[in-house]
């Protein structure tokens with residue numbers, strides 16, 4: 027693994043020419059995605075600024091240009107007409123001001139009339155590496171570029187630690203106010219959310235208070251990337267608690283959880299209907315961000331980083347890593363969250379796979395599961411050995427996913443085996459495979475499982491239990507891997 031000095035990680039990009047050779051080199055990798063958004067060079071992590079505005083979907087991702095390393099973060103901007111086809115639009119935000127000199131960190135966007143506003147964290151560090159996180163804003167210009175406001179909106183509070191970032195902005199129609207939710211940490215290192223309010227998006231911001239979530243006063247050491255949305259007459263609160271292990275999640279200290287409940291903007295209290303739940307049960311899923319619900323109060327659209335902080339992936343050797351998930355539609359049915367792949371995804375089906383044909387690099391599988399125990403092994407070697415193994419135990423309603431059988435193993439210390447506790451017998455499964463990822467949607471989206479996977483040339487078979495029915499399709503390429511900076 028390459029060791030990076032701080033200087034190398036925080037190097038400022040002066041000209042696109044500095045990274046053109048890297049782009050040319052990595053675009054030849056067999057692991058480049060074909061229908062998932064991925065870094066143009068270097069590393070992509072959190073999704074940022076995700077919104078629909080004037081018929082165009084805007085998405086940015088945390089981007090470090092130089093390689094598979096977390097360092098100086100930019101926002102890299104991509105756009106889509108339909109959440110399926112994505113084009114590179116160039117740098118969204120660059121860390122080019124004193125207040126964001128060490129990174130334009132995560133944030134969100136909101137479309138208001140003719141304007142699209144972006145809110146992000148300006149990560150300032152002084153010569154002693156002491157951090158000051160600023161909450162900053164930018165607007166979309168007529169040319170489709172992000173233009174920063176000259177000054178930040180507000181600075182950090184000194185009654186909390188330096189971890190105050192990832193502004194999520196929402197409009198509340200009852201209050202006629204905008205609210206910003208900021209992921210934060212108390213001075214005694216508890217994770218929390220700080221709330222600010224204003225009648226105007228770009229001025230007048232006041233601290234309203236700390237979000238109360240009864241029962242969750244001590245839950246993780248920092249709540250990154252909060253997201254709140256109202257769907258189906260309920261409030262959904264999502265965040266990524268870190269610096270803690272959680273039952274059922276192995277040794278990982280980074281998680282992505284949600285509550286369904288009720289948000290009271292008078293008392294700044296989110297009252298959950300029940301205990302927290304994992305947003306996804308996979309190995310590599312973090313910092314999920316949704317867009318506001320669009321023309322449909324019953325659904326929101328969510329996207330996430332396939333990857334985790336502090337983890338390492340095999341494409342590090344090739345100087346790039348990370349990917350976005352497929353966008354997902356979120357709905358609440360009978361008090362439960364359902365997550366389904368973005369609608370229209372079926373239009374990417376190019377060709378139906380023949381029985382026992384090897385898995386193409388980009389494909390979808392639709393599997394009907396018979397009653398009883400069930401096994402599915404993906405990316406097996408010739409003869410059916412190895413692979414990414416899913417076993418469903420009908421008695422305990424538990425799926426276990428095991429990636430120890432793959433040739434390219436990674437993040438072994440974090441764990442290579444995870445369970446998906448099901449609420450109902452497993453009936454069906456949709457699997458979306460791209461060059462370096464697999465996303466599983468179980469029982470119509472009652473549970474999901476996202477993982478990176480780096481099959482070798484020999485690992486493209488699959489096996490499944492007798493009696494299961496499988497249909498598969500090769501999927502079209504929908505992301506352009508163009509060098510636009």
Ligand code: FRU
Nearest residue numbers: 072088099131132191250313
């Ligand atoms: C989450 C996170 C955010 C931060 C960003 C920096 O992965 O740590 O809290 O804004 O990444 O890249």
